[in-house]
Amino acid sequence: MLILGLESSCDETAAALVTDKREVLAHRLARQDEAHRPFGGVVPEIAARAHVEALAPLVEAALADAGVTLADVDAIAATAGPGLIGGVMVGLVTGKALAHAAGKPLVAVNHLEGHALSPRLADPDLDFPYLLLLVSGGHCQLLLVEGVGRYRRLATTIDDAAGEAFDKTAKLLGLGFPGGPAVERAAKDGDPRAVPLPRPLVGSGEPHFSFAGLKSDVARKAGKFPAADLAASFQQAVVDCLVDRTRIALGKAPQASALVVAGGVAANGAVRGALEALAGEHGLRFVAPPLWLCTDNAAMIAWAGAERFAAGLTDPLDLAARPRWPLDPDAEKVRGAGVKA
Ligand SMILES: Nc1ncnc2c1ncn2[C@@H]1O[C@H](COP(=O)(O)OP(=O)(O)OP(=O)(O)O)[C@@H](O)[C@H]1O
Numbered sequence: 001m002l003i004l005g006l007e008s009s010c011d012e013t014a015a016a017l018v019t020d021k022r023e024v025l026a027h028r029l030a031r032q033d034e035a036h037r038p039f040g041g042v043v044p045e046i047a048a049r050a051h052v053e054a055l056a057p058l059v060e061a062a063l064a065d066a067g068v069t070l071a072d073v074d075a076i077a078a079t080a081g082p083g084l085i086g087g088v089m090v091g092l093v094t095g096k097a098l099a100h101a102a103g104k105p106l107v108a109v110n111h112l113e114g115h116a117l118s119p120r121l122a123d124p125d126l127d128f129p130y131l132l133l134l135v136s137g138g139h140c141q142l143l144l145v146e147g148v149g150r151y152r153r154l155a156t157t158i159d160d161a162a163g164e165a166f167d168k169t170a171k172l173l174g175l176g177f178p179g180g181p182a183v184e185r186a187a188k189d190g191d192p193r194a195v196p197l198p199r200p201l202v203g204s205g206e207p208h209f210s211f212a213g214l215k216s217d218v219a220r221k222a223g224k225f226p227a228a229d230l231a232a233s234f235q236q237a238v239v240d241c242l243v244d245r246t247r248i249a250l251g252k253a254p255q256a257s258a259l260v261v262a263g264g265v266a267a268n269g270a271v272r273g274a275l276e277a278l279a280g281e282h283g284l285r286f287v288a289p290p291l292w293l294c295t296d297n298a299a300m301i302a303w304a305g306a307e308r309f310a311a312g313l314t315d316p317l318d319l320a321a322r323p324r325w326p327l328d329p330d331a332e333k334v335r336g337a338g339v340k341a
């Protein structure tokens with residue numbers, strides 16, 4: 001089974017061809033860093049226009065890389081949300097047009113399900129259920145992944161996402177854009193114990209997250225400490241929060257067969273190392289996708305499409321694009337949580 005995947009929900013435009021045997025036949029990606037750098041963050045309107053320019057040529061290039069045509073594809077998977085709505089619409093409409101023109105089924109993929117299932121593309125031995133720490137630019141959640149389309153949210157952030165905190169810290173410290181990798185690079189030359197910073201919610205009995213107070217404290221201390229020490233201390237504070245909260249969630253998910261991390265922040269070496277140690281303490285397998293599969297890409301969308309298609313799930317051509325789309329629609333609202341819950 002061969003699936004074409006399309007991704008355009010934030011600032012990466014991507015197309016990939018993936019088989020149900022976990023072969024990535026092609027994956028093409030265009031970043032928009034230069035377009036957004038002057039603003040120090042992603043500008044939705046600029047992102048949407050860039051997707052319009054980049055996506056169709058990327059699809060052609062991916063098909064050529066794989067040596068296949070649309071006729072060889074079994075289904076077309078496109079991100080249908082959540083994300084910046086202009087970009088999501090570009091990818092979803094492109095997916096619908098290709099599906100219609102080639103007479104292939106459309107599989108609408110929740111971008112978060114792409115992240116959530118991406119570790120299974122990388123690791124054929126990862127079975128359900130697993131505990132997933134989903135840490136990205138827009139989300140910070142702990143989910144029990146019970147199967148394709150079956151997610152139980154155990155925790156979420158009550159304010160900022162972890163990736164957002166990395167990006168804002170990079171901006172405050174003048175480390176540049178994109179922020180996460182810049183903070184990690186700067187932290188290598190710093191002392192993680194040099195700057196006292198808070199660990200919001202650490203020790204509380206429910207495994208939710210909060211990063212707004214940490215970010216504000218970095219803002220207060222910026223310029224008063226060397227940037228490398230602040231970067232290292234900030235990164236350590238995030239790691240401590242993620243590990244403490246994940247430990248609580250593990251206590252609530254004894255059925256989990258593995259601890260899994262996915263999303264852009266999973267590319268961070270300190271985060272991966274600390275979670276691996278936590279899994280070891282619990283005698284659990286630790287699974288993290290390779291770095292290129294952590295940040296946004298279309299291979300994870302194609303793979304989630306393959307898993308959904310194999311389960312008989314396809315979508316109609318009048319399906320709406322969704323700016324918000326929780327993985328667990330039954331999750332309770334968390335006190336204090338904003339719209340990102
Ligand atoms: N090495 C790193 N260390 C820390 N953070 C990182 C690293 N690499 C990327 N990130 C962060 O990951 C985020 C991007 O991840 P991703 O592409 O999955 O998010 P998104 O698609 O913008 O959000 P979402 O998936 O929630 O819709 C950014 O906030 C970025 O700073």
Ligand SMILES: [Mg+2]
Binds near residue numbers: 111137296
């Ligand atoms: Mg993402």
